[in-house]
Amino acid sequence: MKQTDLWKSASKAQWDKGMTMIKIENLHASVDGKKILKGINLEIGAGEIHAIMGPNGSGKSTLSNIIAGRDGYEVTAGSITYKGKDLLDMEPEERAWEGVFLAFQYPVEIPGVNNTYMLKAGVNAKRKHQGEQELDAIDFMQLVKAKAKLVELDQSFLSRGVNEGFSGGEKKRNEIFQMAVLEPSLALLDETDSGLDIDALRIVANGVNHLRREDRSIIMVTHYQRLLDYIEPDFVHVLADGQILKSGDKSLALELESRGYDWVKEEEADRIKAA
Amino acid sequence: MSVLTPDHKMKLPGGPALQTLRQQAAGAYARTGLPGKRDEDWKYTDISRMTAALGESWWLTSETSTATDTNNLATIDAVDGYKMIFMDGRFEAQQSNLPSGVQLLPLSELLAKDDSKSAHCLFKLDESAPLFNGLLAANSALATDGLCACIGDGVQLDKPLYVVHVGNNTAHTLNGLMLGKGAKATLIEHFIGTDSDTAALSNIATYLRLAENSALTHYRLQLESDKQFHIGRVEVKQARDSRYTLHAVELGSALSRADIVVDLAETGASCALNGLFVASGRQHIDHHTRIDHNAPHCRSRENYRTVLDGRSHAVFNGKIVVAEGAIKTDSAQSNGNLLLSKNAEIDTKPELEIYNDDVKCAHGVTVGQLDKNQLFYLKSRGLSEEEARQLLTFAFADEILVAMDIKAVRSFIEKEAFAKLPNMSDLEGMLT
Ligand SMILES: Nc1ncnc2c1ncn2[C@@H]1O[C@H](COP(=O)(O)OP(=O)(O)O)[C@@H](O)[C@H]1O
Ligand SMILES: [Mg+2]
Numbered sequence A: 001m002k003q004t005d006l007w008k009s010a011s012k013a014q015w016d017k018g019m020t021m022i023k024i025e026n027l028h029a030s031v032d033g034k035k036i037l038k039g040i041n042l043e044i045g046a047g048e049i050h051a052i053m054g055p056n057g058s059g060k061s062t063l064s065n066i067i068a069g070r071d072g073y074e075v076t077a078g079s080i081t082y083k084g085k086d087l088l089d090m091e092p093e094e095r096a097w098e099g100v101f102l103a104f105q106y107p108v109e110i111p112g113v114n115n116t117y118m119l120k121a122g123v124n125a126k127r128k129h130q131g132e133q134e135l136d137a138i139d140f141m142q143l144v145k146a147k148a149k150l151v152e153l154d155q156s157f158l159s160r161g162v163n164e165g166f167s168g169g170e171k172k173r174n175e176i177f178q179m180a181v182l183e184p185s186l187a188l189l190d191e192t193d194s195g196l197d198i199d200a201l202r203i204v205a206n207g208v209n210h211l212r213r214e215d216r217s218i219i220m221v222t223h224y225q226r227l228l229d230y231i232e233p234d235f236v237h238v239l240a241d242g243q244i245l246k247s248g249d250k251s252l253a254l255e256l257e258s259r260g261y262d263w264v265k266e267e268e269a270d271r272i273k274a275a
Numbered sequence B: 001m002s003v004l005t006p007d008h009k010m011k012l013p014g015g016p017a018l019q020t021l022r023q024q025a026a027g028a029y030a031r032t033g034l035p036g037k038r039d040e041d042w043k044y045t046d047i048s049r050m051t052a053a054l055g056e057s058w059w060l061t062s063e064t065s066t067a068t069d070t071n072n073l074a075t076i077d078a079v080d081g082y083k084m085i086f087m088d089g090r091f092e093a094q095q096s097n098l099p100s101g102v103q104l105l106p107l108s109e110l111l112a113k114d115d116s117k118s119a120h121c122l123f124k125l126d127e128s129a130p131l132f133n134g135l136l137a138a139n140s141a142l143a144t145d146g147l148c149a150c151i152g153d154g155v156q157l158d159k160p161l162y163v164v165h166v167g168n169n170t171a172h173t174l175n176g177l178m179l180g181k182g183a184k185a186t187l188i189e190h191f192i193g194t195d196s197d198t199a200a201l202s203n204i205a206t207y208l209r210l211a212e213n214s215a216l217t218h219y220r221l222q223l224e225s226d227k228q229f230h231i232g233r234v235e236v237k238q239a240r241d242s243r244y245t246l247h248a249v250e251l252g253s254a255l256s257r258a259d260i261v262v263d264l265a266e267t268g269a270s271c272a273l274n275g276l277f278v279a280s281g282r283q284h285i286d287h288h289t290r291i292d293h294n295a296p297h298c299r300s301r302e303n304y305r306t307v308l309d310g311r312s313h314a315v316f317n318g319k320i321v322v323a324e325g326a327i328k329t330d331s332a333q334s335n336g337n338l339l340l341s342k343n344a345e346i347d348t349k350p351e352l353e354i355y356n357d358d359v360k361c362a363h364g365v366t367v368g369q370l371d372k373n374q375l376f377y378l379k380s381r382g383l384s385e386e387e388a389r390q391l392l393t394f395a396f397a398d399e400i401l402v403a404m405d406i407k408a409v410r411s412f413i414e415k416e417a418f419a420k421l422p423n424m425s426d427l428e429g430m431l432t
Helices: A003-012 A060-068 A093-096 A115-129 A137-150 A155-159 A168-183 A199-209 A226-231 A252-257 A264-274 B016-032 B048-054 B109-114 B133-140 B373-381 B385-402 B406-418
Strands: A020-029 A035-046 A049-053 A076-083 A100-103 A110-114 A186-190 A217-222 A235-240 A243-248 B081-088 B103-106 B147-152 B163-165 B171-179 B185-192 B200-210 B215-223 B229-236 B245-250 B254-262 B270-279 B284-293 B299-310 B313-322 B330-340 B345-354 B359-368
Touching: A003 A049, A003 A168, A003 B245, A035 A217, A035 A243, A035 B109, A049 B048, A060 A076, A060 A100, A060 A186, A060 B299, A060 B373, A076 B048, A093 A100, A093 A115, A093 A217, A100 B406, A110 A115, A110 B373, A110 B385, A115 A137, A115 A155, A115 A168, A115 B254, A115 B385, A137 A155, A137 A168, A137 B200, A168 A186, A168 A199, A226 B330, A235 A252, A235 A264, A243 A252, A243 A264, B048 B200, B048 B229, B081 B103, B103 B373, B103 B385, B109 B147, B109 B330, B133 B200, B147 B163, B163 B171, B163 B229, B163 B245, B163 B406, B171 B185, B171 B215, B185 B200, B185 B254, B200 B215, B200 B245, B215 B406, B229 B245, B245 B254, B245 B284, B245 B406, B270 B284, B270 B313, B270 B385, B270 B406, B284 B299, B284 B330, B299 B313, B299 B345, B299 B373, B299 B385, B313 B330, B330 B345, B330 B385, B345 B359, B373 B385, B385 B406
Parallel strands: A049 A217, A049 A235, A100 A186, A186 A217, B081 B163, B147 B171, B163 B185, B171 B200, B185 B215, B200 B229, B215 B245, B229 B254, B245 B270, B254 B284, B270 B299, B284 B313, B299 B330, B313 B345, B330 B359
Antiparallel strands: A020 A035, A020 A076, A235 A243, B103 B147
């Protein structure tokens, strides 16, 4: 059997705990000739939650955007393998059909495009891709209403334009609502916690916890340890200056909270000197 | 060639008095000729494209008109209205069921039976009228048929007048609609083509008179074939407190030009002009609108949206003239343009002439492309590039579409203009 055929049969199976969901190897990327990612290595197993922390401008959103397929980034070296397939080879919509979901740091407003309308088109495109029957309006509305409850999103948001006139917190909640509807295998939450007050944070975290599954992996990009009190990660990584400098368990997040990022950078500098 | 010589095939209805009016119009054409690039109002629209396709005697009806299957026309079947069909500019009586309590006749019949000359006013040209041109003169000289309707005082028409013009041959059509005091009506003019390969011209003039406190909603839907040329003029005269709403949709034809001329003649009259162009290929669409605020306390609203793909070219010129005595004028104009291709072109120009200080006049123009961030957002949710583009384009046109109060017309236009959208109509009514 050829390598690709092997993967084809594998992709039919559930992506269960212990299997690799996504593997990023030596990823280098630049924007307008400026190097931003400088050799990222990261492997995430099915069912795992990884937190990526790091100072502003370190490349966290760049990494999320490259995984989701936004253009404007030049990958100069390295690879991303998702469910055994070359992710960088796929269009953004194909990635969505294959189960990649990005909760945007800054969700864009799309006046005139109805929130539910967009989701129905997305869900049915995905189902079609997977050879499943498309949902009709009645089934879809049932699904959507149930998911809206999960993130305590008022039903009135369903009939509004995508993020149109939403407050910062409402936009973030809408992202998690969409995640719930689209049921991704790999969810990237880019600073979903920033701009949320404590009640909204609890609601959003609650929603995410409900969406934890053995066959679903989550990457949480955040500045703050606070989110990790609600959603417990399996691993924590420090991304600084385009590289993952340190990885550990959730105690690393606590250490970062009290000591900041500089000591990680210094450690890395010392390591390089010693080498 | 500047002499309009109707051939023997063009039977021009009307008695001697009318023939005199026709000759006067032909004379006006001989003096004016076709509009050219020298005319400021035709700077961006090259009518030689039409004469190149139709020949020197562009006004003539072709000898070999292909028969059209009238049962197979792309009409809006869901519209519940009084339907009338004009085929190649001639009324097909058996197609239509006319309302009672309203005077309504095809022009040809009216001219044949009427000695009182009530339709003659439609043929009288005012060469000093805004945007007057030779094509309008040719229309008066050669018009064979059209719709003549009179909605009496206080009559509220229960269903829209749905007038279908099938243009697979050159036709000059003249329509007149009068609304009496307090009358209320909806007129749908639907221009459709057939898949005939011959180039043809639809030269259509529509005169609308709104008496005191009457209200007219006017749909003007141009979906002719890409071999056709469409020249239109809508002239509206509004009395005290009358209300006119236009929904102008331009989807078809190779070249389409419409002049919309509104005279807010008396206190308290108001008009709203909504326009939507969706063009691609080498289509050329041009609307010149002219609103005259000639009395105090009148209100005008204008909102045009154009969506241009391929090498299409659109022109929008919105002129508003506020007369000296027209105090408390309230006018707003907005024109948004979406260019889907870098070869598409828009020439847009608001023109305001204001002769008193006590007015509110707002206007704004935008020209842009689809937003990359919005496109990526939709694709990241699983919409294909094509679906995402269509959805955003649709959203851009949404303001004009939602203003259409007849649902059957609106869904028809949505389908015609945005064919590639995933089916979503089943969600309707489920969202509150
Ligand atoms: N489109 C872009 N054009 C130019 N520079 C960019 C662009 N996107 C990101 N950058 C730069 O890349 C670096 C990393 O940005 P980003 O990934 O947003 O960081 P983070 O999310 O960690 O705060 C920053 O220096 C930022 O200015
Ligand atoms: Mg960021």
